[in-house]
Amino acid sequence: MDHLNFAQIIAEELKVKPNQVAAAIALLSEGATVPFIARYRKEVTQGLDDNQLRQLEIRLGYLTSLHERKQTILKSLAAQQKLTPELQSAVENTFSKTELEDIYRPYKLTRNSKALKAKEAGLDPLAQALLANPQLDPLNEAQAYINPEKGIETAEAALSGAQDILTEQLSQAPGLVAELRETLWREGVVTSQLVSGAVDEGEKFKDYYDYLEPVHKIPSHRALALFRGEQAGVLRLKLDLPDVESSASHPFLARIQQFHQLQFERLPSQIFFSQIIHQAWRLKLAKSLENELFSRLRDQAEQVAIEVFAQNLKDLLLAAPAGAKVTLALDPGYRTGVKLALVDQTGKFLHQAVIYPHAPQNQWDQSKQQLAKLIKDYGVELVSIGNGTASRETEQLVSETLKDFKLSQTQKVVVSEAGASVYSASEIAQQEFPELDVTIRGAISIGRRLQDPLAELVKIDPKAIGVGQYQHDVNQAALAQSLQTTVEDCVNSVGVDLNTASSALLSYVSGLSSTLAKNIVAWRDHNGSFRNRKQLKTVPRLGPKAFEQCAGFLRIRQGEHPLDQSAVHPESYAIVEQMAQRLGVKVGDLIGQSALIKQIKIQDFVTDNIGLPTLRDILVELEKPGRDPRPTFQTAQFNDAITEINDLTPGLVLEGVVTNVTHFGAFVDVGVHQDGLVHISHLSNTFVSDPREVVKAGQIVKVTVLEVDAARKRISLSMKTSPVVNQTASSPGLVAQAASAKKTYQQHAKSPATTPNNSFGTLADKFAQLKRK
Structure with a gap:
């Protein structure tokens, strides 16, 4: 199977043309990245967008892996001298790994199995003779296979070996296995019971002590909770058809007999074949299929969880930046004090301090004076307050300071400090601030993530940011890959300032490796700011291919060439110069001038390499060069009277920030150190199938408190306009x-x-x- 075959398959799945897919595959094979292809090669792929390209890339990886597995299986079958034209055709024409393994199942070389030992003892002819003619008397036929030299002392021993061979043979028929698997998936029920004597700390899995649900309908979060409970030794899971415990005979036993067309009723072989069929189901198929379907359930649940994580991460990374403003960052604490870090408009560290407004020191007034002095001396425009321990008390301190000292031009904002401690102890933080304590590094991160969430959060392992759903229970390699591509897409959609970006941020730019990113920063440190994009070619090890891939995503503010601040690729500069010349103006005079840009007839500039899609993108960039796609900055206003979970009462209406979106609802920070849950049924007055239709991470929302369980730290919230609140079990x-x-x-x-x-x-x-x- 070659890439042409892959293109046909993927095209049908994506509902696009095969030549579009083939073109994209060719570009990927040449080292082009998805962001680059989506942005600068629209003519080549005829407009495939980044989502289609990501799906294409994933599917291409699957088909490539499948093809490699097929070759391995074909070689194994050939070595066993079992490869027939029909078998080869079956292998080559399947596009499912599960189906492929079903085909190969009867030919797998299983070491030390009972069936293999029986075959080595010469009992396969006996087994096949009995299978071909159920009217034979098994015990009589077995007499001829007694062979003490091979360990077959009696006819009963020979018959037992024949049973082992047929048990394995009957349980490996590809069509039968596939049928039973799909029936069990469609009709099977998962049951969960509390393991006798198990300790469930905090009753985390209480909802699953006595639980059942059809396997194919279990949503991602419940599936992962079940598997976590099983892993913890708290829950015992089982998958089977409904009510089989009360059945005298399992329904699948009859299906096995029917599939193999075995008619042995009232024949001498009835007991012999009945035992084989029972063994085929109980010993070979039952547990195997349960494991397979639990694996399918886990894979599907993990895929959903990874998608949820990626979407939440995308929303968080693309959150509105507060912008280039002098920022005072506060990392709150009680006994150890509130750590302060000042950064300028570009995020450059200026000053550090520690204040002790809370117990046991209680230096409230002194702290207010110190804050006011710093705000005045440095012209602070933003105060960024971490939302961890002592956050609300520290926010109150800042509010009083701004009010008492009439600092109305300064705005306070509470931000998530998730991952700040991880960053502060990281290698990146050590390289950025080798002389600073980890606590001050954390405060700097809290300030910078308010100025530009994307630029700061890329320095932190996404799993530490806290927007995942059962993130530690999923396939870590698949999760890491998904998050990597999510960050790449976000970074390249926004663009990166070449002269201020950290190496961590640069490493996500199309075409740039971690080494190239560090080389860019080193070049900048040695030579000063980049004046034009051409200078990228002088960065060590940054060759023509890397330049092609990265140049359009790197911005230079006030550079030598006016287009260097835009998303127009250097390969298109000549086209823009022709446009300006046609209008009788310079390129710089064309930028931002809507009236002039509307006079351009883009059809006149179509070439063999640049078509209408790229030309349209160029005109958009000329009108608003380097436009930031992120939304306008807004902040939530927490209720100053509500600071702890015990302050909440049913019916209270609050403003909050969505911190995490899952398939069962959204978590909202209302300023009490414990996020509340808006269940999917309470996201809207109308039916909601996907919470992301209504909310996303970072969104500011109005919620009503429905219920508070302070002991279990659970808060139930609603976004409905008139929710019913405070129902009790006595109702x-x-x-x-x-x-x-x-x-x-x-x-x-x-x-x-x-x-x-x-x-x-x-x-x-x-x-x-x-x-x-």
Whole structure:
């Protein structure tokens, strides 16, 4: 299978043309990156966007891996002299790894299996003779295979070996395995029970002590919770068809017999084949299929969790920057004090200090005076306050300072400090501030992430930022790859200031490795600021290919060439110069002049290499060069009277910031050191299928407190306009709802084939909520 075949397959899946996919594959093979292709090679791919290209890249990797596995299997079959034209065709024409392994299953060389030992003892002819003619008497036929030299002392021993061979053979038929697998996935139910004697600290898995749900309807968060409970030794999971425990015979036993067309009723071989079929299911298929389907459930759940993490990370990275303003950052604390760090408009560190406004020192007034002096002396425009320990008390201190000293031009903002401590102890922080204490480094990060979240957060491992869903339970390699591409896409969509960017930020630019990023910073330190993009070619090891890939995403403010501040690629400068010449102006005079730009007839500038899509992008850039795609900066106003979870009461309306979006709802910071949950059913007065349709990380929202469980640190919130609040378990209506939900749920569990789409998830969520209340 070559790339042409891959292109055809991927094109059908993406619903695009094969030549578009083939062109993209060729560019990727040449070392082009997805951001570069999406932005500067639209003519080549006929307009494939970054999302399509990412899907293409992932699918190409899967098909390439599948192709390599096929070659390995074909070589193995050839070595076993089992490769027939039909088998080769079956291998070559499958596009599923699961189906491929089903085909190969009967030919896998299993060491030391009972079936293999029986074959080596010469019992395969006996097994095949009995299978071909069930009318034979197995014990009589086995007499001829007694062979003490090979360990076959009796006819019963020979018959046992034949059973082992047929048990393995009957359980490996590809079509049968696929059918049972899909039936079990479609109709099977997962049950979960508390392991006897297990200790569940904090009753984390209480909702799953006695739980059942159709396997194919379990949402990502519940699946990962179940697997975490099993890993912790708290839960015991099982997957099977409904009500099989009460069945005299498992439904799959009859299907195995039917599939192999075995008719042995009232024949001498009935007991012999009945035992084989039971063994095929109980010993070979049952646990194997359970493991496979649990693996499928886990893979799907992990994929959803990774997608949620990536989307939340994207929202956080593309959050509105406060901009180039002098910022005083505060990292709050009680006993150890509040650490202060001043940074200028570019994020350059200026000054550090520590104040002790809280217990035990209680230097409140002195702290206010010190804050006021720093704000006045340095012309501070923003005060960035970390949202951790002592955050609300520190915010109150800043509010009083700004009010008492009439510092109305200074704005205070509470920001997430997630990951700041990770950054402060990192190699990047040590390189940036080798002489500073880790606590001051953390404060600097809190200030810089307010000025420009993207530039600062790229220095931190995304897993430490705190926007993931069960992030430690998923495949770490897949998670890392997804987050890497997410950061790359965000960085390149915004663009990077070549003269101020850190090496960490530069390393995410298209075409730049970590080494090249460091070389750029070293060049800058030695030669001063870049004056034009051409100077990139003088950076050590930055060759023509890297320049092609990165140049358009790097900005130079007030550079020698007016287009260096824009997303126009240097390869298109000549086209822009022709446009300016046609209008009788200089390139610099054309930038930002809408009236002039509208006079350009882009059809006149189409060439073999540059078409209308790129020309349109160029005109957009000329009108607003280096435009930042991120939204306008806004801040949430926390209620000054609400600082702890015990201050919350049902019915209270608050403003908060969305910190995390999951498939079951959104978490919101309302300023009490514990995020509250807006369940998906409370995100809107209308039905919501995906929380991201309504909210995203970093969004400012109005919420109503529904319920507070201070002991378990759980806050239930609503974004509905008129939510019902403060229902209790003593309410007869609520008890009736719970009983009804449980009854309906159990009825559907017994007949999953008739359950409407998504109803199990809804019922399970509803019953779990009502049960908790």
